[in-house]
Amino acid sequence: MAEVKIEEDIEAVLDTYISDGSIQEVNREVFKGVLFSVVTHPALLRCYEKGLKSYNEREILTDVGNVIIPDRLVFYPEKKVIIIDYKTGSEEAKHHSQVLHYANVLGSLGYEVIDKFLVYLGDRVLVKSVGHSKQA
Known part of the structure; x- marks a missing residue:
């Protein structure tokens, strides 16, 4: 998902993955779906x-010197941002905690996090809105 910024990117991303051997042509339609x-x-x-x-998979340095790498950040005017994190497999509490941590870091940098999503990729796509973090 890192290379897909808009819907029109899908075909080119699939072409790249097929040409570099990451996926086989026979699986193109599944991945496209x-x-x-x-x-x-x-x-x-x-x-x-x-x-x-x-920004997809961009490193952010926290105030304590750690690095976080959210899968996707979408920025809007007035320092507003949406966080999206992609996962495979089953939903786990630690996934929610991770996204809430991203939100806290972005909040400490002066951004208003207007939405947070976990996107589970598998046979079907499941999108979960992540609850609010504690306010300091």
């Missing part, structure tokens, strides 16, 4: 619009 399900999901649609400032 998953990617399309993410970028067109009603809860996420606004996160994949053209013209948005977004």
